[in-house]
Amino acid sequence: MGLISLLLFILWVIGMWKVFEKAGEPGWASLIPFYNLWVLVRIARKPWWWFFTFFIPLANLVFLFLLSLGVAQKFGQPFIFGIALFFFPFIFYLIIGFSDMRYQR
Structure with missing residues (x-):
């Protein structure tokens, strides 16, 4: 079970790194706890x-859900993609990162 968790974490980090770079942020920021959340709030253009x-x-779960919707929207994706991003970030951050989706400022 620990190996699977580690694999999912690595996939999530790789996806976040690519998403950060697409949004014009440094990819390494995805590696730093709390700072990566700060940058993700900026990427989603939230206060x-x-x-x-x-x-x-x-409240953190509610705002994380809303943040996932915001990130999906900034990459031109529908509401359902934001829901999937919330529940399966290790897959859907990879999809954003390695697809031709563009960040919309």
């Missing part, structure tokens, strides 16, 4: 204070 909502239990 700066959203970052702090991720430290509130239960």
Whole structure:
């Protein structure tokens, strides 16, 4: 089970790295805890204070869901893609990162 978790984590990091680069952010930022969340909030073009909502239990899940929808929207994807991004980030960040999807400012 630990090996599967490690593999999924590695896939997620690779996907995030590519997504960050597509959005004009440094890919290495995806490796730094908390800072990667700060950058992801900027990529989704959400207010700066959203970052702090991720430290509130239960509210963090709601805002992470909304953040996933925001990231999907910024890459021109529909609502259902944002839902999939929330539940399966290790797959859908890879799809964004390695596809021809473009970041829309």
